[in-house]
Amino acid sequence: MRITVINGVLARQHFKDGSDAGFAPLVAGTYEVVGPVKDGFLEIRKDNESSLFLPIEKLEAYVTAGEVVIS
Numbered sequence: 001m002r003i004t005v006i007n008g009v010l011a012r013q014h015f016k017d018g019s020d021a022g023f024a025p026l027v028a029g030t031y032e033v034v035g036p037v038k039d040g041f042l043e044i045r046k047d048n049e050s051s052l053f054l055p056i057e058k059l060e061a062y063v064t065a066g067e068v069v070i071s
Contacts, residue, residue, distance in 0.1 A: 001033040003044065004069045009062050011044060011052035024052055 005028050013024040026044065034043040034051060041053040054062075062068035 002030055002071050003033060003059075004030045004071065005067065006069065007067045009054075009058075009067055011054050012041065013050075013052055026052055026054075 005026055008025050008027045010023045011026045013021040015021045026046070032045040034045050037056060040056055042056060042059055044052050044054055046052050059068065063070060
């Protein structure tokens with residue numbers, strides 16, 4: 001599954017141990033979704049080496065607002 005970000009949105013980033021590392025921008029573009037939802041977050045592959053995490057509630061709000069398209 002892929003998501004297309006129409007306008008930049010905020011996602012969460014995690015440290016390697018899985019703890020929260022704060023917000024990070026997810027700029028306009030198309031991204032690969034990695035695996036199923038885990039702990040209420042959807043993992044988005046930002047590039048070959050890093051991932052960002054979108055809370056499902058925020059993803060639903062972004063889709064409703066037309067800022068993100070799921071394909």
